[in-house]
Amino acid sequence: MVLNEGNQSSVTTFILLGFSEYPPLQVPLFLALLTIYTVTLLGNLGIIVVIRINPNLHTPMYFFLSHLSILDICYSSVFTPKLLEILVVDDRAISFKACMAQFFFVCAFVITEMFMLAVMAYDRLVAVCKPLLYTVTMSHKLCALLVAASYTWGGICSLTITYSLLGLSFCGSNTINHFGCEYSAILSLACSDPYFSQMMCFIISTFNEASSLLIILSSYVFIVVTIIKMPSTGGCRKAFSTCASHLTAITIFHGTILLLYCVPNSTSSWLLVRVATVFFTVLIPMLNPLIYSLRNKDVKDTVRSFRNIKLLSHSIEFK
Numbered sequence: 205m206v207l208n209e210g211n212q213s214s215v216t217t218f219i220l221l222g223f224s225e226y227p228p229l230q231v232p233l234f235l236a237l238l239t240i241y242t243v244t245l246l247g248n249l250g251i252i253v254v255i256r257i258n259p260n261l262h263t264p265m266y267f268f269l270s271h272l273s274i275l276d277i278c279y280s281s282v283f284t285p286k287l288l289e290i291l292v293v294d295d296r297a298i299s300f301k302a303c304m305a306q307f308f309f310v311c312a313f314v315i316t317e318m319f320m321l322a323v324m325a326y327d328r329l330v331a332v333c334k335p336l337l338y339t340v341t342m343s344h345k346l347c348a349l350l351v352a353a354s355y356t357w358g359g360i361c362s363l364t365i366t367y368s369l370l371g372l373s374f375c376g377s378n379t380i381n382h383f384g385c386e387y388s389a390i391l392s393l394a395c396s397d398p399y400f401s402q403m404m405c406f407i408i409s410t411f412n413e414a415s416s417l418l419i420i421l422s423s424y425v426f427i428v429v430t431i432i433k434m435p436s437t438g439g440c441r442k443a444f445s446t447c448a449s450h451l452t453a454i455t456i457f458h459g460t461i462l463l464l465y466c467v468p469n470s471t472s473s474w475l476l477v478r479v480a481t482v483f484f485t486v487l488i489p490m491l492n493p494l495i496y497s498l499r500n501k502d503v504k505d506t507v508r509s510f511r512n513i514k515l516l517s518h519s520i521e522f523k
Contacts, residue, residue: 247493276489279313316358
């Protein structure tokens with residue numbers, strides 16, 4: 205929808221194309237993504253519940269992991285419901301305000317998760333390199349401060365980029381060649397000079413990606429050096445196993461970000477952008493709980509003991 209204001213018009217509603225150019229795929233995509241989204245919610249909620257019910261998991265590492273699961277639920281829930289809706293409903297409209305709100309929350313949660321993974325890398329650094337001082341160094345106060353700082357910084361960065369988008373005028377086409385309000389898709393519709401917004405996004409994105417990766421890489425350099433110096437192979441194996449899940453999550457998360465924002469702006473690349481965004485906003489939040497639960501002995505033991513308690517209670521009731 206476009207409103208006329210004097211000699212100028214402004215867009216008040218956007219139309220999301222989604223995957224409308226592939227009609228036969230609409231229903232299969234809907235069923236597949238609905239299944240993935242359900243597993244995402246159940247998996248991440250399961251991780252949070254397991255951490256809360258087991259006192260042995262009330263440690264800094266699992267405190268950060270529970271917040272990682274919260275972030276996965278949040279940013280997956282911003283994009284996925286709208287994607288599911290436009291796959292089965294003819295009305296693909298989204299208001300300008302709702303579009304900006306969607307972009308703000310996705311951007312905030314993604315940046316927050318970026319630094320949450322960096323915080324988790326620092327946590328592993330202290331656990332491996334200074335095990336005797338771990339509980340003292342990673343105090344409850346410091347952990348809460350690191351989490352609060354991650355959320356706050358994510359909100360500030362997202363607010364800045366969103367504000368730069370609000371300064372643009374949208375007076376031409378209102379059709380977004382995407383299933384959500386992704387930055388490059390919104391920017392392609394602007395009829396005013398997007399230079400300021402592009403510069404703000406570039407500076408913030410580059411700083412966040414570079415700084416978070418610097419924290420992660422430098423932490424793991426010290427971790428690897430410490431592991432190599434360990435006299436026993438058992439100690440090396442245990443130290444590496446505590447970092448393996450985190451390294452896998454980091455590789456998938458940052459690898460997808462770099463792929464998504466290194467794609468050249470061209471008509472032929474829009475399909476790749478959409479597919480990468482689906483992977484980033486739908487698949488990664490599902491993979492994280494699987495990565496941490498399948499490779500984590502403490503989580504598996506808690507689930508196993510919880511299952512045994514349920515079986516025991518059922519047998520008692522049957523008797």
